[in-house]
Every structure is written in C-alpha cells, then in structure tokens.
Amino acid sequence: MKKSFLYTFIFALILTSCKKEEPVSDTQQNTSTETSMPEGEKKDSVKTEPVVKKESIPPAMQEDGFYNAFVLPKDKKMRDSIYGAFSKKYTEGERYAILALNRLDSKNKWNADTLVVPAKIDTTLMAYSPFPMQLDVLSGVKKFVVFSYPIQAYGVYSNGSLVKWGPTSMGKKAAQTTRGLTFANWKKKLSISTVSSEWKLPYNFNIFNSGGIGWHQYDLPGYPASHSCLRLLMKDAQWLYSYADTWILNPGGATTKAKGTPVMVFGDYNWGGRKPWRKLLDDPNANNISVEEMNKLIDPNIAKILKEQANREKVSDSIKTLKASAVPAAEKPADSSY
Numbered sequence: 336m337k338k339s340f341l342y343t344f345i346f347a348l349i350l351t352s353c354k355k356e357e358p359v360s361d362t363q364q365n366t367s368t369e370t371s372m373p374e375g376e377k378k379d380s381v382k383t384e385p386v387v388k389k390e391s392i393p394p395a396m397q398e399d400g401f402y403n404a405f406v407l408p409k410d411k412k413m414r415d416s417i418y419g420a421f422s423k424k425y426t427e428g429e430r431y432a433i434l435a436l437n438r439l440d441s442k443n444k445w446n447a448d449t450l451v452v453p454a455k456i457d458t459t460l461m462a463y464s465p466f467p468m469q470l471d472v473l474s475g476v477k478k479f480v481v482f483s484y485p486i487q488a489y490g491v492y493s494n495g496s497l498v499k500w501g502p503t504s505m506g507k508k509a510a511q512t513t514r515g516l517t518f519a520n521w522k523k524k525l526s527i528s529t530v531s532s533e534w535k536l537p538y539n540f541n542i543f544n545s546g547g548i549g550w551h552q553y554d555l556p557g558y559p560a561s562h563s564c565l566r567l568l569m570k571d572a573q574w575l576y577s578y579a580d581t582w583i584l585n586p587g588g589a590t591t592k593a594k595g596t597p598v599m600v601f602g603d604y605n606w607g608g609r610k611p612w613r614k615l616l617d618d619p620n621a622n623n624i625s626v627e628e629m630n631k632l633i634d635p636n637i638a639k640i641l642k643e644q645a646n647r648e649k650v651s652d653s654i655k656t657l658k659a660s661a662v663p664a665a666e667k668p669a670d671s672s673y
Contacts, residue, residue: 402453402454403616404452406449428458432457435460436460437502438487438558438612439502443554446556451616461497464500466624467624468497469495469496469497470497470633472633475494476597476640478492478493482505482598482601484600484601485603485611486622488503503565504553506559508559512561513563514601516599516640517600518582519540519579520544520549520595521581522581526549529547536551538567538569538576548565550572552566553566555567565600579595580596593651
C-alpha cells in the first residue's frame with residue numbers, strides 16, 4: 336500500500352508544477368575512458384541544495400518557463416516508475432525530440448539526472464534551432480554542413496537556408512575532432528572502426544580521410560565521447576548520408592578530381608563545465624549562435640567553398656557528357672521527325 340501510494344504521489348508531482356530551483360552546475364564528465372565503448376562512462380550530475388538530494392523528495396516537472404526541468408531520482412526503481420510516467424505523458428516522437436535536445440539517444444536516456452524539456456514540443460526540432468535560420472553569406476552555396484563543438488550540434492544549409500539541425504557527440508578531450516573547413520570524401524553504409532573491429536559504424540561519411548574521421552551513427556551519451564568522429568542519431572546519419580556529396584576521384588583513385596560537400600567544425604567545448612543545453616532553463620537563447628559569429632567563421636573560407644563547388648559542377652557535367660557520348664548508336668533514341 337505504501338509503495339503504491341509513493342508511485343501515485345510521484346506521478347502526481349510530475350504532472351504538476353513546482354517552484355523552479357536555482358541554476359546549478361554540472362560536474363566534470365569522465366572524458367579519459369575509451370569513447371566508443373559506452374560501458375563504464377560516468378553519468379552527469381547536478382549540484383543542488385541538500386534538501387533536493389533526499390530520496391524522500393520525489394522528482395518533479397518544474398514548469399515555469401520556455402524550457403522546463405524534468406528531474407530524475409538516483410534510485411533505479413523510482414527511475415523506472417518515472418520513465419513509465421514520462422512515456423505516458425509524451426508520445427514517441429516527443430520523447431525522441433526531448434532526448435535529442437539533451438544530446439541523448441534512447442539507449443542513454445537516463446545518462447543525466449535532469450532533462451531539459453520544451454514547454455511546447457516541436458518534433459522537428461526546428462523551433463529550437465541554435466543556428467541562424469538564414470545566412471546570406473551562403474546564398475550561393477548549394478550544400479553546407481557545420482558542426483559546433485561548444486553546443487554539440489550540427490546544422491545543414493542549402494543556399495543559405497537552414498534545412499536541418501540535430502545533436503552530436505564529438506571527440507572527447509583526449510581525442511578531439513579536427514577543427515576547420517574540410518570537404519566530404521567517401522561514404523559507406525556500414526564501416527568497421529580501425530581502432531576496434533567491434534565498433535560498427537552505420538552510415539559512415541568520411542570528412543578527414545588521413546585521420547579516418549567522419550560522421551556516423553553511434554551512442555549519444557550527453558557529452559563529447561567519441562574517438563574523434565562525429566556521432567549522430569540513426570535518423571540523422573541516414574539523412575546526411577543521402578544529402579551530402581562525395582568526392583570525385585581521378586582514374587585510378589589516387590588523386591581527387593573534385594571535392595564533396597563543404598563541412599566546417601568549429602569552437603571549443605567547456606570541459607567539466609555546465610552543459611550548454613542546461614543553460615536553456617535560465618535563458619531560451621543561451622545556445623544561439625549569431626549570424627555575426629557564423630559570418631566570421633565562413634567569410635574567410637567562402638571563396639574556396641565557391642571555387643570547389645564550381646569545379647565539382649564542371650567535373651560532374653563533363654562526366655555526364657562522356658557517359659552520354661559512350662552510349663552505342665544502336666541504343667540512342669531514333670529520330671522522331673517525319
């Protein structure tokens with residue numbers, strides 16, 4: 336009877352609001368463990384007042400802003416009960432969006448003790464984009480992908496318009512992802528990591544060939560944890576796999592004839608500090624990257640980006656012409672004139 340009453344009390348608190356706690360700080364993550372193996376990774380924690388730490392005080396939904404805090408207990412049985420209520424309160428698509436905002440996948444859904452939850456959930460995530468919706472500097476660029484280390488997120492632009500963004504888990508502190516402008520190279524639907532044959536990398540798209548760095552699907556634990564690569568949710572990995580263009584190699588495959596989609600990786604992560612998305616509880620614009628900041632990153636590289644794009648179009652047209660001319664005369668459409 337007591338146990339049943341406790342669960343009922345927990346559910347009731349989740350669906351009601353309570354006074355918002357003061358902003359808190361995350362503790363430092365364990366970034367020294369092997370990143371591509373989720374086992375043994377430390378869960379993040381939040382410093383709170385002693386009264387909040389008492390297990391007798393159940394978690395609650397703190398609803399008084401654009402983003403709300405869904406606080407989770409340490410006790411596993413209580414967590415299981417809370418997840419049941421969480422699943423009833425939100426649809427599958429809404430849960431997916433909430434976890435994505437917290438840089439988590441379903442496997443690592445309880446890898447944090449507080450989830451940031453939008454008051455109004457947009458399952459496309461576009462309503463919460465930290466990237467500018469329009470960048471005039473990219474108006475002439477057909478495809479552009481950007482990865483932000485500070486907020487662990489990627490954005491995709493087509494002719495200057497943001498068409499997609501999502502979460503990522505980039506290189507851990509000891510094996511950080513290379514920064515700067517690069518171009519997409521080769522892709523493979525299922526790659527095997529050169530670091531460990533046990534690591535299967537679905538929808539792998541290489542962007543730094545010499546370093547073996549690319550984006551692909553793998554665990555998102557809520558902080559930078561990879562071995563230099565850019566981890567993505569499965570749906571995002573599949574989407575980018577189809578969206579981006581590969582390089583075009585010269586006959587023999589030894590040299591590059593045309594580069595693929597331009598990709599930019601930038602910024603630094605606040606290692607050991609409060610997670611960027613937690614700041615949304617205090618300021619819904621806390622993660623926003625300004626147009627000015629993006630222009631500052633792109634302007635020095637725009638000439639090269641446009642040059643490589645023009646070359647690719649020229650090479651692609653040339654290949655199409657060669658293929659068309661290689662069709663035997665007998666296979667060409669007959670003259671339809673009379």
